[in-house]
Amino acid sequence: WKRDEFRNCNQTPFCKRARTRAPHSLDAPLSLVAGSLAVSPEGSLTAELSHPSRPRPLLLRLSALPPHALRLQIDEDYSANTPPSRRFHVPNVLLPDVDSRALHLSKPKTVGGASTVALSSDLDVVVKHDPFELTVRRAGSGDPVLSFNSHGLFDFEPLQESKPEGDTWEEQFRSHTDTRPRGPQSITFDVSFYGADFVYGLPEHGSTSLALRPTRGPGVEESEPYRLFNLDVFEYLHDSPFGLYGSIPFMIAHGASASSGFFWLNAAEMQIDVLAPGWDSAALMENGRIDTLWMAEAGVVDAFFFVGSEPKDVIKQYISVTGTPSMPQQFAVAYHQCRWNYRDEEDVAGVDAGFDEHDIPYDVLWLDIEHTDGKRYFTWDRSTFPDPEEMQRKIADKGRKMVTIVDPHMKRDSGYHIHEEATAKGYYVKDASGKDYDGWCWPGSSSYPDMLNPEIRDWWADKFSYQNYKGSTPTLYIWNDMNEPSVFNGPEVTMPRDALHNGDVEHRELHNAYGYYFHMATSDGLLKRGEGKDRPFVLSRAFFAGSQRYGAVWTGDNTADWDHLKSSIPMVLTLGLTGMTFSGADVGGFFGNPEPDLLVRWYQVGAFYPFFRGHAHHDTKRREPWLFGERRTALMREAIHMRYSLLPYYYSLFQEASVTGVPVMRPLWLEFPDDKETYNNGEAFMVGPSILAQGIYEEGQKSVSVYLPGTELWYDLRNGSPYKGSVSHKLQVSEDSIPSFQRSGTIVPRKDRFRRSSTQMVNDPYTLVIALNSSGSAEGELYVDDGKTYDYQQGAFIHRRFVFADNKLTSINIAPDSLGKKVYSTECVIERIIVLGLSSGAKKAIIEPGNQEVEIDLGPISLRSGSKSVAPTVRRPNVRVVDDWTIRIA
Numbered sequence: 001w002k003r004d005e006f007r008n009c010n011q012t013p014f015c016k017r018a019r020t021r022a023p024h025s026l027d028a029p030l031s032l033v034a035g036s037l038a039v040s041p042e043g044s045l046t047a048e049l050s051h052p053s054r055p056r057p058l059l060l061r062l063s064a065l066p067p068h069a070l071r072l073q074i075d076e077d078y079s080a081n082t083p084p085s086r087r088f089h090v091p092n093v094l095l096p097d098v099d100s101r102a103l104h105l106s107k108p109k110t111v112g113g114a115s116t117v118a119l120s121s122d123l124d125v126v127v128k129h130d131p132f133e134l135t136v137r138r139a140g141s142g143d144p145v146l147s148f149n150s151h152g153l154f155d156f157e158p159l160q161e162s163k164p165e166g167d168t169w170e171e172q173f174r175s176h177t178d179t180r181p182r183g184p185q186s187i188t189f190d191v192s193f194y195g196a197d198f199v200y201g202l203p204e205h206g207s208t209s210l211a212l213r214p215t216r217g218p219g220v221e222e223s224e225p226y227r228l229f230n231l232d233v234f235e236y237l238h239d240s241p242f243g244l245y246g247s248i249p250f251m252i253a254h255g256a257s258a259s260s261g262f263f264w265l266n267a268a269e270m271q272i273d274v275l276a277p278g279w280d281s282a283a284l285m286e287n288g289r290i291d292t293l294w295m296a297e298a299g300v301v302d303a304f305f306f307v308g309s310e311p312k313d314v315i316k317q318y319i320s321v322t323g324t325p326s327m328p329q330q331f332a333v334a335y336h337q338c339r340w341n342y343r344d345e346e347d348v349a350g351v352d353a354g355f356d357e358h359d360i361p362y363d364v365l366w367l368d369i370e371h372t373d374g375k376r377y378f379t380w381d382r383s384t385f386p387d388p389e390e391m392q393r394k395i396a397d398k399g400r401k402m403v404t405i406v407d408p409h410m411k412r413d414s415g416y417h418i419h420e421e422a423t424a425k426g427y428y429v430k431d432a433s434g435k436d437y438d439g440w441c442w443p444g445s446s447s448y449p450d451m452l453n454p455e456i457r458d459w460w461a462d463k464f465s466y467q468n469y470k471g472s473t474p475t476l477y478i479w480n481d482m483n484e485p486s487v488f489n490g491p492e493v494t495m496p497r498d499a500l501h502n503g504d505v506e507h508r509e510l511h512n513a514y515g516y517y518f519h520m521a522t523s524d525g526l527l528k529r530g531e532g533k534d535r536p537f538v539l540s541r542a543f544f545a546g547s548q549r550y551g552a553v554w555t556g557d558n559t560a561d562w563d564h565l566k567s568s569i570p571m572v573l574t575l576g577l578t579g580m581t582f583s584g585a586d587v588g589g590f591f592g593n594p595e596p597d598l599l600v601r602w603y604q605v606g607a608f609y610p611f612f613r614g615h616a617h618h619d620t621k622r623r624e625p626w627l628f629g630e631r632r633t634a635l636m637r638e639a640i641h642m643r644y645s646l647l648p649y650y651y652s653l654f655q656e657a658s659v660t661g662v663p664v665m666r667p668l669w670l671e672f673p674d675d676k677e678t679y680n681n682g683e684a685f686m687v688g689p690s691i692l693a694q695g696i697y698e699e700g701q702k703s704v705s706v707y708l709p710g711t712e713l714w715y716d717l718r719n720g721s722p723y724k725g726s727v728s729h730k731l732q733v734s735e736d737s738i739p740s741f742q743r744s745g746t747i748v749p750r751k752d753r754f755r756r757s758s759t760q761m762v763n764d765p766y767t768l769v770i771a772l773n774s775s776g777s778a779e780g781e782l783y784v785d786d787g788k789t790y791d792y793q794q795g796a797f798i799h800r801r802f803v804f805a806d807n808k809l810t811s812i813n814i815a816p817d818s819l820g821k822k823v824y825s826t827e828c829v830i831e832r833i834i835v836l837g838l839s840s841g842a843k844k845a846i847i848e849p850g851n852q853e854v855e856i857d858l859g860p861i862s863l864r865s866g867s868k869s870v871a872p873t874v875r876r877p878n879v880r881v882v883d884d885w886t887i888r889i890a
Helices: 013-020 311-322 345-357 388-396 417-425 454-462 507-529 562-577 596-606 630-645 647-660
Strands: 033-039 045-050 058-065 069-076 109-111 114-118 123-128 133-138 144-148 171-173 176-178 187-194 198-201 226-228 250-254 259-264 270-275 289-296 301-308 335-337 364-367 401-405 439-441 444-447 476-480 538-540 552-554 612-614 684-687 691-694 703-708 714-716 727-732 740-743 746-750 766-771 778-784 798-805 808-813 829-836 844-848 852-860 869-880 885-889
Touching: 013 270, 013 289, 033 123, 045 123, 058 123, 058 311, 069 311, 144 259, 144 301, 187 250, 187 259, 198 289, 198 562, 250 311, 259 289, 259 311, 301 311, 311 647, 335 630, 345 364, 345 388, 388 401, 417 444, 454 507, 476 507, 507 538, 562 596, 596 612, 596 630, 630 647, 647 684, 647 746, 647 778, 691 703, 740 746, 740 766, 746 798, 766 778, 766 798, 844 869, 869 885
Parallel strands: 335 364, 335 612, 364 401, 401 476, 476 538, 538 552, 746 778, 766 829
Antiparallel strands: 033 045, 045 058, 058 069, 069 301, 109 114, 114 123, 123 133, 133 144, 144 187, 171 176, 187 289, 198 250, 226 270, 250 259, 259 301, 270 289, 439 444, 684 691, 691 740, 703 727, 714 740, 746 766, 778 798, 798 808, 808 885, 829 869, 844 852, 844 885, 852 869
């Protein structure tokens, strides 16, 4: 990472201007006055924000979304006098029914210079008129939850009709000139969160802290805002507010008394300050209030305020406007093996055979850019991959898949059919002069399809048909890299801000969403290829709000060191909090050669990531899991086996995420929102509600302190040993695993027979691991479908809830009846039931219906070699997962 290649706030004029403004300034044009408040026919509250110095007023619109969300929209009133261009509203990110779900607001009550309107039964919105301020508050107590412009920092730079004489709008950075033909158009405002101990979110940046640290104010040494600007960053810093590959302008606040969130739909560059207590000397210092400053180069205000009784409610409301994560295919949840690059078909076959030889399962083998003909995407280098279809068939015969890379930079080569067609149709992004933009990337001279245009996205999607993508098969899936977009000779290694898109939209206005539209178009292409039947799998490096609807992401070009292993946890947790649950980091680090012990520890942590992939740069040594000696091979094999045994649990969690948006991998405080010890714990994490794990992040570490929240026991995932909750335990470090525990009161489904791939496990029996709480009860869920198609949307799935109480385990169908007429069935049975916390005197169990008696004896927690028999185990009950049944411990 080279600091001088990227702008800081002082080198970014809109950020520098915004940071110099003092709070509570009465200087024009900050002191806006709200007037003409009224309820529109569709039920929104409208107002005009004005100041004599502005060339045109601002139009404000407030709308309510159930259950506790407020939408604030502000744009210029172009009817007064019209500038040459209008501001950009980001399309196709919000769900299409958001407007139709808005509630009809009642007429506001105006008292003493402020108007109040009910947002819900327990929340009000207060609009202060002069100066304009907005507050969401509790209806009964009047306590504020969120506020906008409480510190008077709202500034909306008006579009100019023409450049003032003698003024220059150009900006220089290094050798690059941004012509800025439309002049300054930035937006700044402050947002305050009340009842908050910490704020979270704003991916993507490297960090060892889960909570967002203050960036300005008393006691802050490094004063640089959190930057949201999608960039291709090599070997990024593991702990920095500097922006990386994706941007989601969503922040969550949480404290013991409140949970809230704020989302700004804006795809221009953003800089966000988290302000330390005491930063505003004129404001009262309130415990539990966190102030933030939001700055964007362009766009409009289209913002959402979310209030919840707990943090999961806030996430669900954010998901209700940006969409739920897509349900992945089963194979995508398993282990992926990647490298830049597997050289040829012989190399692919050798790696594939190596996994089998060493009894290590995997599901997907990946090919990077070298597989193409001269970096021309949708092609193959026929000297190294002469028969790609046969290669894929051999991989598929073992139930495995392949992935190839398709990036957005199209080689400018007159013999390349994609380039010829895009040029002829005028489908490329234009430069400021209106010519096809020509930048430099892997193929050399390259141009970029204008993915803002729906017509071009449709054209791109058609390229993934078997007819157009020669050599592709139904078991080939796609990887979108470099889609920030990366331009090696561009300013900050990206596209110039004054490049032009469809509708005369400047690149500066949509930069952070370019990769999102590219991801969308690619996902739609695989959907078209499968005639709408098969779920796509597309991995993207760049992302924006809503990207969760189109596939997975990863944390980009990390480095093989302990710091990057440690920072991967807050990064993946933050992605999950902001919708991107299907995410992970490159296991082992992309750059550099990991020492063997680091690689082992990374596999042990990575096996818990929602997206689990090993990947490496072409300059690194080969690092397939069997290349580091028998002992380390065994350790990495065991970590991968653990992931495969938990695939039923993971797949059930992905189904939950696809319905609610609650992430697969979670901060501890998402499950224990009242436990302050969890609020800034970025080293441990939950997988769903049932499993807690904490990595080993230091070389040669001998012991580790692990905090286990809650008042109930936790059981060691490997040997069943119990540990008390609400206690920090100092544990001796073992080389064979990282600390991991099952929460009492939960039931975790597993499959313990190891195969070559997840596809070959489909008909295998299940194991249930029951961890009893102090009341002798537990519950959990299992979701099963065909793992491939969309038939589940028409009812073709199994969804069971397992409840253990009063010494009885009951299986209950919780699938709704109203989804459709399709049916999914399986003959899979449950072959073992392990009960942690059960008295050891139990010897038999009775299965109903049928009054069948089965044995209970001590068995191992896992089937790993050398495991001791420590837990009461119901052996071979052989009840079907599709059926209703009860097993009573006699």
